[in-house]
Amino acid sequence: MALMRDDRPDQDLLSATRRGNAEAFAEIYRRHYRLVLAYLIRRVRDPELAADLTAETFARALLATHKGRQARNDTAAPWLLGIARHTMLDSIRQGQAEDRARRRLGMETVALSNEEVDMIAEIGSSDGLMRLARELPAKQRDALIARVIDERDYPEIAEELQCSEIVVRQRVSRALGILRDRAGDTA
Amino acid sequence: MNAEYFDTLEQQLVLASERLTNEHVVRRRRRWMGRRPLLVALVAMMCATTAFAVSDQAPWSPPELTVRANPDDVPPLIGAPVPTSLTSFLGVLRTPQSDADRGAITRAALKYFNGSTRGAIRSNGIRSIVFPDSKAPSLVVVPYDVQTATGTQTDLNVWVTDPTGAAGGTVRATRDSLRQPMVTGSSGEYVFGFAPDGVTHVRLTWPDQASVEVPVTRNAFMARGTTSPAVFPTVTWLDADGKTVPALG
Numbered sequence: 001m002a003l004m005r006d007d008r009p010d011q012d013l014l015s016a017t018r019r020g021n022a023e024a025f026a027e028i029y030r031r032h033y034r035l036v037l038a039y040l041i042r043r044v045r046d047p048e049l050a051a052d053l054t055a056e057t058f059a060r061a062l063l064a065t066h067k068g069r070q071a072r073n074d075t076a077a078p079w080l081l082g083i084a085r086h087t088m089l090d091s092i093r094q095g096q097a098e099d100r101a102r103r104r105l106g107m108e109t110v111a112l113s114n115e116e117v118d119m120i121a122e123i124g125s126s127d128g129l130m131r132l133a134r135e136l137p138a139k140q141r142d143a144l145i146a147r148v149i150d151e152r153d154y155p156e157i158a159e160e161l162q163c164s165e166i167v168v169r170q171r172v173s174r175a176l177g178i179l180r181d182r183a184g185d186t187a
Numbered sequence: 188m189n190a191e192y193f194d195t196l197e198q199q200l201v202l203a204s205e206r207l208t209n210e211h212v213v214r215r216r217r218r219w220m221g222r223r224p225l226l227v228a229l230v231a232m233m234c235a236t237t238a239f240a241v242s243d244q245a246p247w248s249p250p251e252l253t254v255r256a257n258p259d260d261v262p263p264l265i266g267a268p269v270p271t272s273l274t275s276f277l278g279v280l281r282t283p284q285s286d287a288d289r290g291a292i293t294r295a296a297l298k299y300f301n302g303s304t305r306g307a308i309r310s311n312g313i314r315s316i317v318f319p320d321s322k323a324p325s326l327v328v329v330p331y332d333v334q335t336a337t338g339t340q341t342d343l344n345v346w347v348t349d350p351t352g353a354a355g356g357t358v359r360a361t362r363d364s365l366r367q368p369m370v371t372g373s374s375g376e377y378v379f380g381f382a383p384d385g386v387t388h389v390r391l392t393w394p395d396q397a398s399v400e401v402p403v404t405r406n407a408f409m410a411r412g413t414t415s416p417a418v419f420p421t422v423t424w425l426d427a428d429g430k431t432v433p434a435l436g
Contacts, residue, residue, distance in 0.1 A: 020208040020286040020287040022204035022208070022287065022291060023290065025200055025201065054196075055196050055199075059200070059203070062200055062203060062204055062207070066207045105203035106206065107199045107200075107203055113191065113192070
């Protein structure tokens with residue numbers, strides 16, 4: 001992996017990817033793959049399937065970026081988690097891990113080592129996402145749990161928290177940004 | 188987290204992104220070539236003229252070329268553009284160097300170029316060529332100067348890699364050989380070569396008379412043979428109408 005860190009916002013990195021800078025997407029991947037993996041392992045409870053879905057999620061995100069679709073927020077985390085969720089649901093519907101985007105991109109399936117399987121299982125069993133979430137400011141934590149963990153709609157959350165939908169989106173976005181940084185620090 | 192699976196996935200995404208960028212470039216070029224051949228020719232002439240006029244640019248100096256444990260391993264770099272002896276018939280060298288040209292495939296290849304590789308490298312002319320067949324090797328074209336009996340000549344040092352970027356080797360394509368329809372080199376079962384502007388496909392015919400037509404991507408072709416190491420076929424250049432394009436005089 002590259003050792004240099006690119007400090008540009010996610011939106012700029014995705015724009016650079018579309019202009020032909022492949023390394024910019026590598027930075028997006030490095031920033032967010034732990035979060036996507038944590039999101040998926042908590043739901044599917046199968047390390048190999050979670051790793052597979054993580055690969056497919058980023059392949060879909062890459063294709064979408066080159067087609068001109070990308071995250072609207074400064075952080076790509078909500079966008080990526082949305083793609084992860086759709087990828088997971090598609091896979092459940094089909095009874096097998098989705099791989100269309102990876103096949104389109106000519107990406108070969110990579111086998112997980114036993115050590116990696118254990119490591120991913122550990123992420124799922126240790127409630128890493130929830131543990132990190134508990135350290136967030138209360139308003140951000142409530143918004144994040146309602147949206148990402150409980151998968152509720154923004155208007156519903158806004159009504160419960162008695163604020164506007166925009167404010168909820170901002171809180172979720174900021175919380176994901178903090179989680180992303182902390183996940184990177186602790187990995 | 189330090190896991191090989193996720194490192195490999197990152198590398199795959201980088202290569203896939205470069206491939207998508209090249210697909211877009213090829214698609215755009217085909218659209219333009221189909222609709223505005225005269226305008227394209229004029230723009231190409233302007234690019235060639237501009238490149239000729241700008242002769243004192245700083246050379247692209249990636250760390251893969253310039254940071255070495257032994258300073259003698261750093262190859263000489265020059266910023267001068269690729270001369271018209273090559274750009275006059277290879278459009279890929281006239282187009283500006285893109286981020287994809289400076290991407291992961293190129294940087295992986297450049298680690299293997301050192302002070303004894305050959306002559307001074309015209310690093311602003313380095314191009315990567317990724318083919319639509321995702322399993323096919325990619326090419327990194329490195330223009331470099333060599334001293335001949337009649338003076339300095341610019342040839343191409345061509346790195347051929349596999350899709351993972353984990354392996355590869357170089358072959359020299361001289362200015363004169365590039366003007367002939369021929370195979371430049373091989374990698375496993377694959378053979379590759381170059382074709383001048385206006386050639387859209389090449390027909391490859393093996394000694395057993397087996398024949399295949401493959402498209403040209405950025406002045407280069409890559410085709411899978413039937414044996415490894417590959418037996419070299421004869422090459423016929425074809426234009427968009429399927430007519431044979433003769434060797435350049």
